[in-house]
Structure formats: structure tokens, C-alpha cells
Amino acid sequence: xxxxxTMNTAISGLLASQRxxxxxGQNVVNxxxxxxxxxSVRVSSVGASPSSTLHTGNAQAVVGGVQIDTVERIxxxxxxxxxxxxxxxxxxxKAQTSALKxxxxxxxxxxxxxxxxxxxxxxxxxxxxxxxxxxxxxxxVVIQRAKTVTAQLAFVSNGVEERWETSLQELRSTVSxxxxxxxxxxxxNQRIRESHVVGxxxxxxxxxxxxxxxxxxxxxxxxxxxxTEDGMxxxxxxxxxxxxxxxxxxxxxxxxxxxxxxLATPADPPVVTFGQSQVSVASGKAAGLLAALKTDLPGxxxxxxxxxxxxxxxxxxxxxxxxxxxxxxxxxxFDGTGASNLSVVPTVTTDLAVAATAGEIDGNxxxxxxxxxxxxxxxxxxxxxxxxxxxxxRNLAANxxxxxxxxERGLEVQQTVLTTADIAVESDAGVNLxxxxxxxxxxxxxxxxxxxxxxxxxxxxxxxINLGR
Amino acid sequence: MRVTTRSSATATMRGLExxxxxxxxxxxxxxxxxxxxxxxxxxxxxxxxxKLRSQKRADxxxxxxxxxxxxxxxxxxxxxxxxSSQIRRAQDLLTxxxxxxxxxxxRAAIKAELVEIRKSMIDTYNARWIDRPVFxxxxxxxxxxxxxxxxxxxxxAPIVARISRDVTMRMDVKGTDAAADVLPGILEQAAxxxxxxxxxxxxxxxxxxxxxxxxxxRALGDVGARGSQLETSEQxxxxxxxxxxxxxxxxxDVDLPYAIMNLQTSxxxxxxxxxxxxxxxxxxxMDFLR
Numbered sequence: 034x035x036x037x038x039t040m041n042t043a044i045s046g047l048l049a050s051q052r053x054x055x056x057x058g059q060n061v062v063n064x065x066x067x068x069x070x071x072x073s074v075r076v077s078s079v080g081a082s083p084s085s086t087l088h089t090g091n092a093q094a095v096v097g098g099v100q101i102d103t104v105e106r107i108x109x110x111x112x113x114x115x116x117x118x119x120x121x122x123x124x125x126x127k128a129q130t131s132a133l134k135x136x137x138x139x140x141x142x143x144x145x146x147x148x149x150x151x152x153x154x155x156x157x158x159x160x161x162x163x164x165x166x167x168x169x170x171x172x173x174v175v176i177q178r179a180k181t182v183t184a185q186l187a188f189v190s191n192g193v194e195e196r197w198e199t200s201l202q203e204l205r206s207t208v209s210x211x212x213x214x215x216x217x218x219x220x221x222n223q224r225i226r227e228s229h230v231v232g233x234x235x236x237x238x239x240x241x242x243x244x245x246x247x248x249x250x251x252x253x254x255x256x257x258x259x260x261t262e263d264g265m266x267x268x269x270x271x272x273x274x275x276x277x278x279x280x281x282x283x284x285x286x287x288x289x290x291x292x293x294x295x296l297a298t299p300a301d302p303p304v305v306t307f308g309q310s311q312v313s314v315a316s317g318k319a320a321g322l323l324a325a326l327k328t329d330l331p332g333x334x335x336x337x338x339x340x341x342x343x344x345x346x347x348x349x350x351x352x353x354x355x356x357x358x359x360x361x362x363x364x365x366x367f368d369g370t371g372a373s374n375l376s377v378v379p380t381v382t383t384d385l386a387v388a389a390t391a392g393e394i395d396g397n398x399x400x401x402x403x404x405x406x407x408x409x410x411x412x413x414x415x416x417x418x419x420x421x422x423x424x425x426x427r428n429l430a431a432n433x434x435x436x437x438x439x440x441e442r443g444l445e446v447q448q449t450v451l452t453t454a455d456i457a458v459e460s461d462a463g464v465n466l467x468x469x470x471x472x473x474x475x476x477x478x479x480x481x482x483x484x485x486x487x488x489x490x491x492x493x494x495x496x497x498i499n500l501g502r
Numbered sequence: 503m504r505v506t507t508r509s510s511a512t513a514t515m516r517g518l519e520x521x522x523x524x525x526x527x528x529x530x531x532x533x534x535x536x537x538x539x540x541x542x543x544x545x546x547x548x549x550x551x552x553k554l555r556s557q558k559r560a561d562x563x564x565x566x567x568x569x570x571x572x573x574x575x576x577x578x579x580x581x582x583x584x585x586s587s588q589i590r591r592a593q594d595l596l597t598x599x600x601x602x603x604x605x606x607x608x609r610a611a612i613k614a615e616l617v618e619i620r621k622s623m624i625d626t627y628n629a630r631w632i633d634r635p636v637f638x639x640x641x642x643x644x645x646x647x648x649x650x651x652x653x654x655x656x657x658x659a660p661i662v663a664r665i666s667r668d669v670t671m672r673m674d675v676k677g678t679d680a681a682a683d684v685l686p687g688i689l690e691q692a693a694x695x696x697x698x699x700x701x702x703x704x705x706x707x708x709x710x711x712x713x714x715x716x717x718x719x720r721a722l723g724d725v726g727a728r729g730s731q732l733e734t735s736e737q738x739x740x741x742x743x744x745x746x747x748x749x750x751x752x753x754x755d756v757d758l759p760y761a762i763m764n765l766q767t768s769x770x771x772x773x774x775x776x777x778x779x780x781x782x783x784x785x786x787x788m789d790f791l792r
Contacts, residue, residue, distance in 0.1 A: 064507045071506075137540055143551035143754060153556050157563035164570045164663050164673065165632045360642070388640070395640035395659055404664065406560060423556060431549045434541025441542060452516045456509045463506030467787040474791070 038097065039490045045098030046483030049076050052101050053476040057469050064464040068244040070108040071464045072236055077102050106236040108462040112454070113243060114257060117250040119454040121316040123447040124251045128321030129329065130440040132200045136333050137437050139192040142430045149426055151185045152344070154178050156406030162387055163399035167358055172382025179366070179377040182344070190337045190372035197292040197330045201303055204322040208286045208305060211252040211275075211319070215268070218245040219281035222265040226279065229263040242266055249275065253284075253305070254316025271313050282307060295331045302327040329436065336429045338371035344422040345375060347411045348402060355386030355398025362391070363398070514779045521772040528765040531756045538754045551753045554746050560667065561743035567663045568736045571673040574631045574661075575725055575732070578675045581629040581636060582722040585680070588626070589715045592619050592689060596708050599696045613696045620689035624649055627682045634661070637677040646677050652686030654678075665735045671728060680721045681714040688714060 053074045063069040079098050141147040155178040162171040221242045228235045246266055249255030255268040255275055268276045275282055288294075289301035303326050305312045305319060314320045345367035352366040363386020369375035379385050389397035405411045411421035420428065531537055541548040595612050598604070604612075627647040629636045638646030638656035646656040656677035662670045677683060692707040 065511075134542075137542060140541060142541055143538060143548050143555065145555070147552075149552045149556055150559065153559040157559060157566075160563050160567050160664060161570070164567065164574075164661070165634070167633045358642070390640065390659070392642055393640035393657070393659060394634065394642055396661055400662065400664060400670070403563075406556075407667065427549050427552050430541045430552060431545045434543075434545035434548050437540075437542035438545060449516075452512060455512050459509035459512055460504045460506050463508040465504065465506045470787040470791060 042098035043486035050480035070462040116454040121250040124318040125321040132325035159403035163396035166387040166396040215281040225264040253319040340425040341372040356391040558746035616693040654683035681717040
């Protein structure tokens with residue numbers, strides 16, 4: 034052990050402390066940076082070679098001291114993967130909820146502005162006509178109310194179609210965002226590998242990488258696979274590789290682009306594809322949007338069409354059985370094939386089949402149509418096992434309501450799951466300022482102590498040099 | 503568990519969000535007064551609310567039907583009352599005509615008045631409620647009795663209205679029940695008989711008239727009975743409607759005291775979590791280092 038080697042040992046202490054202080058500084062300033070993983074310096078002691086003494090003059094001898102092994106990045110892969118999955122599940126529910134909530138708003142139930150009240154008004158107006166079969170005013174009211182019903186049906190049906198198109202647009206931008214994020218991840222992977230090869234620090238790149246993996250999860254439920262030795266992470270969507278190392282694939286959106294195509298037989302809903310094969314997206318925003326596009330919104334639209342057909346059939350059946358005030362047989366009242374194109378055929382009061390007996394003006398047929406507002410009467414006309422138009426509407430409201438309620442509860446649960454996962458990740462990888470403050474003190478002291486070793490060795494050497502005088 | 507700046511911030515924010523969203527939800531409920539605003543708030547309540555509203559609207563229509571029926575019946579009532587007084591006038595005239603010593607002028611005057619009464623009766627029989635005859639049944643024409651020939655043109659088919667969910671009621675008066683088929687004929691005959699001074703025939707006419715009068719009075723009684731049935735039905739339907747209104751309200755509306763109490767509690771909870779957050783975030787080791 035010589036004075037000079039002690040000096041070197043002390044210098045290694047100074048350097049280690051400085052590096053550690055650097056890292057503490059980095060931690061402190063990034064305490065609130067999203068996605069930042071705290072770092073810590075891992076050091077190890079270096080044993081002094083017994084032969085390295087001043088008089089042997091062995092300059093190559095290994096000196097004692099401390100050496101910095103690595104600047105460790107603290108982030109638990111398991112916790113992070115849980116966080117990715119939680120984020121993906123939340124985004125799926127969120128996207129589906131928002132699409133279906135839009136449809137729910139269109140129903141405007143319960144209240145006096147929904148289809149229920151419009152249909153009630155329509156049937157009730159026939160009561161007035163039954164009592165005043167020849168009254169132009171009463172007839173005009175019936176026709177106007179019928180038009181209000183068709184307008185309301187078209188409003189809801191078109192609204193659902195608009196939601197569908199908006200969701201498709203959202204899905205389209207989700208897929209392009211996904212492709213962008215995938216190629217970004219591949220680039221980051223490349224940079225990580227390159228840096229790894231030349232031994233540059235990669236911790237901050239790894240943070241960026243993890244943020245991108247999260248994003249891929251949130252967009253399409255991408256799952257990170259085991260990372261390689263050189264720090265690259267591959268991501269797959271339901272088993273299909275989206276990013277493998279430095280290579281990113283591109284997903285495309287294909288399938289039908291209209292609500293009608295999603296409803297057609299065979300149905301042609303939008304699908305996310307990779308080349309020729311379909312990607313079954315099970316989580317993330319894309320999955321929520323796909324669920325809304327494939328089943329939820331088409332389901333609502335289908336039910337609306339069913340309602341429109343039931344309304345058309347029930348009114349037309351009774352209307353055709355009667356005759357007008359001029360004795361002509363009652364023709365079609367509603368025409369059309371679905372909620373969006375239902376129209377009212379009669380234009381004037383004399384087109385309305387108010388009488389049950391031809392040639393008489395008894396208003397009994399008008400009364401029969403008015404009575405269709407009572408569910409049982411409508412169901413008797415439509416045949417066994419059928420549901421009245423009002424009943425169908427209530428079922429639709431109940432279905433959508435129950436589904437949205439379920440989704441909202443799911444949303445709450447997923448939010449909690451995500452928060453828990455976030456807290457778990459943050460409490461592992463996050464920066465604790467108190468901890469950093471004590472590290473700061475610790476390394477400051479250790480720097481001071483190393484400096485003191487140098488000054489002490491210096492004075493010892495001075496004593497030695499002055500001995501010869 | 504290790505606590506870090508961001509983990510405690512995340513937890514605190516989550517707690518604040520939860521309590522604030524609860525406060526907001528209650529404030530929404532209070533400001534709108536509705537507990538069920540969308541189907542997803544309570545699907546079951548939504549469905550029953552929709553059904554109740556539909557039934558309430560049906561009841562409102564039945565009340566309107568009752569009003570209309572009352573209008574038509576009161577028109578029939580007026581017509582029948584006027585008919586009965588006209589019949590009585592005709593009876594008086596015929597009694598006068600039974601006097602054998604009556605001068606020809608007087609007889610001619612009685613005959614003329616009887617002809618006028620017949621015209622006025624035909625007019626009365628042709629009473630219309632919004633273009634539809636009250637005594638004509640369901641005929642396509644507007645006259646129950648032909649104004650020139652005095653022949654009954656109506657039929658017996660009823661005009662009915664729904665006055666409650668399960669009850670329909672005839673709103674017009676059957677022409678034959680109001681002697682519309684015979685009365686113009688009797689008067690025509692009586693006028694002729696008076697002109698001919700055929701005393702036996704006049705006596706027959708008197709008998710026929712008093713039959714007709716009792717027919718009209720019966721019809722009047724029937725109209726009155728239907729009027730009171732309308733009253734009863736109106737009361738029933740109206741009380742049912744009010745019941746629906748209160749059930750809709752119970753279904754949809756906010757229970758105010760409960761909601762206000764909840765709001766208070768959640769506001770306190772929110773303030774408490776704010777207070778806790780400010781305390782936790784306030785201090786760190788830095789405060790104690792010199």
C-alpha cells in the first residue's frame with residue numbers, strides 16, 4: 034500500500050460520488066416526468082493488489098478503490114406489463130362506452146321528447162279523428178303526427194348511422210396511430226441496440242420504449258413479449274407480431290365502410306387486417322370501437338328497423354281494413370322498409386280510412402287504429418309472439434340502457450384497476466424525493482470524505498518529502 | 503410499500519376525482535331534479551317510466567274524448583229538449599183543432615203552424631256536431647232527415663268513443679230512438695188532417711204525438727244517464743292520470759332531502775380529501791435540511 038495508490042483510491046471515490054450525485058440530480062429533476070424510471074448507481078469495491086507498492090514501482094498494478102458497475106434503471110417488467118394490460122382494457126371499455134352512450138342520448142328517454150311520446154301522440158290523434166271523421170283539421174293532425182313519428186325514427190336511425198361513421202373514422206385514425214407507434218418502437222429498438230453495442234447509456238431510451246409499448250397496448254391491446262438481452266421489446270397483437278425487434282408491421286383497416294354493410298347478410302363489418310389475414314383485436318381502443326361497429330350500433334339500428342316495420346305493418350293492416358269517407362278502401366298508410374325511409378302515404382283527410390263499413394262514416398276504423406296504442410291490441414293484429422311497436426321501443430331503451438350501465442360499471446372497475454397498476458408501477462419505478470435527498474447527503478459526505486483522504490495523503494507525503502532536509 | 507412522489511400524487515388525484523365526480527353527479531341530479539335522465543341511470547325505472555308516461559298520455563286523450571262526447575251529447579240534449587217542447591206545442595195545436603166550432607181561418611192558421619213546426623223539427627233532427635249528424639248514425643250524408651221529404655235518412659249504427667282504457671261509449675243518439683223516423687210524418691199527417699178537419703184522424707195523430715213525446719223523453723233520459731256516466735268516467739280517468747303523474751315522479755325525480763344530505767356528505771368527503779392531499783404534499787425531507 035503506497036501513498037500514491039491511496040491517492041488513486043480516493044480519486045475513484047471522488048468519481049463514484051460525482052457520478053452518483055449526477056444520477057441523484059437526474060432523479061430529482063425527473064421526479065414528475067411521466068414514464069421516468071428512477072436510476073441508481075451500482076458500485077463495487079476494487080481490491081488493491083498486494084504487490085503494488087511504491088518501491089516496486091509497478092505502474093500497471095491494479096489500485097484499490099471503488100468502481101461504477103452500472104447505472105441501474107429500476108422498473109419491474111411484470112408490474113409494467115400489468116399496467117399495459119390494464120391500460121388496454123380501460124381504453125377498450127372507454128371507446129365502446131362512448132360510442133354506445135351516443136346512441137343512448139339519441140333515444141331521449143325517459144321524457145316527453147322521445148319516440149314513445151311521438152307514437153302516443155300519433156295513436157291518440159286517431160281518437161280525435163274517430164270522433165270527427167270528416168274534420169279536415171283532425172285529419173291533418175293525424176297525418177302531421179304520423180310524419181313526426183317517421184321523422185323521429187329517421188332522426189334516431191340517422192343518428193346511429195352517424196355514430197357508426199364517426200366510430201369508423203376513429204378506428205381508422207387509431208389504426209394509423211398504431212402503425213406510427215409501431216414504427217416508432219421499431220426505431221427506438223434499433224437505437225437501443227446500437228447504443229447497447231457501443232455501451233452508451235440506454236436508460237432514457239428504455240423509458241421511451243416502455244411509453245410506446247403502453248401506447249400500443251392502449252391502441253390495440255398490443256402485448257409486450259420478453260425483452261432481449263440488448264433491450265429490444267417485441268409487441269404482438271393477439272399472437273400476431275406487430276413489432277419484432279427492429280421490424281414493424283403495418284396493419285390496415287378493411288371490410289365494409291357503411292352501417293348497411295355491417296347489417297347485410299353476410300355481414301361485412303370493418304376489420305383490422307394484416308396482409309390478407311384478419312387480426313382479432315381483443316383489447317385496446319380498437320377492440321372497443323370494433324365491438325361498437327360490429328355488434329352494438331348495428332344492433333340498435335336493426336332494432337329500430339324492426340320497430341319501423343312493426344309500426345308500418347300494424348297500422349297498415351288496420352288501415353287497409355277500413356274505408357275512407359268517400360267509401361274507397363283504405364290503402365297503405367306507412368310505406369318504406371326501415372326506420373330511415375318510413376314515409377306517410379295519405380296526404381289529405383279523405384285518404385284516411387276512418388270508417389269500418391264502406392259507404393258509411395262511423396269513425397270505428399279510426400278508433401281501431403287509435404286502440405293500437407294499447408300494446409295488447411297491436412300484438413293481436415301483428416300475430417302471436419309479436420311485440421307492439423311501443424314494446425319494441427321500450428325493449429330497445431332497456432337494452433341500450435342496460436348495456437351502457439354495464440359498460441359504465443366496467444369503466445369504473447377498469448379505472449380502479451389501472452390506478453392500482455399505475456400506483457404499483459410508480460411506487461417501484463418512481464422517484465421518492467426524501468430518498469433522493471438522503472442519497473444526496475450520503476454522496477456529498479462521501480465526496481467530502483474522499484477529498485479529505487486526498488488532503489491527508491498529501492500532508493503525509495509532504496512530511497515524507499520534508500524528511501530529507 | 504414504497505411511496506414515491508408520483509405514486510402518492512396518482513393515488514391522491516384518483517381519490518379527489520372519485521369524490522369530485524360523486525359531488526358532480528349529485529349536483530346534476532339536484533339541478534335537473536331527475537334521478538333517471540338516461541336509460542343507463544336505471545334501465546328498469548326507465549322502462550316503467552316510459553310505460554307510465556304512455557298510459558298518462560292515453561288518459562289525457564280519454565279525457566279529451568270525454569270532453570268531445572260531452573259536447574256532442576249536450577247538443578243532442580238541447581235538440582231533444584227543443585223537440586219535446588215542439589211536440590207539446592203541436593199537441594196544444596191539435597187540442598185546439600179538436601174544437602168543431604173552429605173557423606176555417608183558425609184551422610188554416612193551425613195547419614200553417616203545424617207545417618212550420620215540422621220544418622223546425624226536421625231542422626232540429628239535422629243537428630250537426632262538426633259536420634256529422636247527431637241523429638243520423640253513420641250515414642255518409644250530413645242530414646238525418648231529408649229536409650224536403652221529411653224521410654228518415656239515418657241508420658242505427660253507433661258513433662263510439664273510448665272514454666277509458668276498457669270502456670267505449672256511444673256518443674250520438676239513434677235516430678229511431680228520438681222518433682226521427684216517425685215525427686215528421688206524424689206532423690205532415692196532422693197538418694193534412696187539420697186542413698181536412700178530420701176529427702178522428704186528428705185524435706189518432708194526438709195519440710201518435712204523445713207516443714213520439716214519450717220516445718223523445720226516453721231518449722232525453724238516456725242522454726242524461728250517459729252524461730252522468732261520462733262524469734264518473736272522467737273522475738276515474740283523471741284520478742288514474744294523477745296517480746300516473748305521481749308514480750312517474752316517484753320513478754324519475756330526485757328524492758330531495760336524501761340527495762341534499764348525500765351532497766353534503768360527499769362535499770365533506772371531498773374537502774377532507776383535499777385537506778389530506780395538501781398535508782401530504784406539504785412536507786418533505788427538504789424542510790428539515792439546512
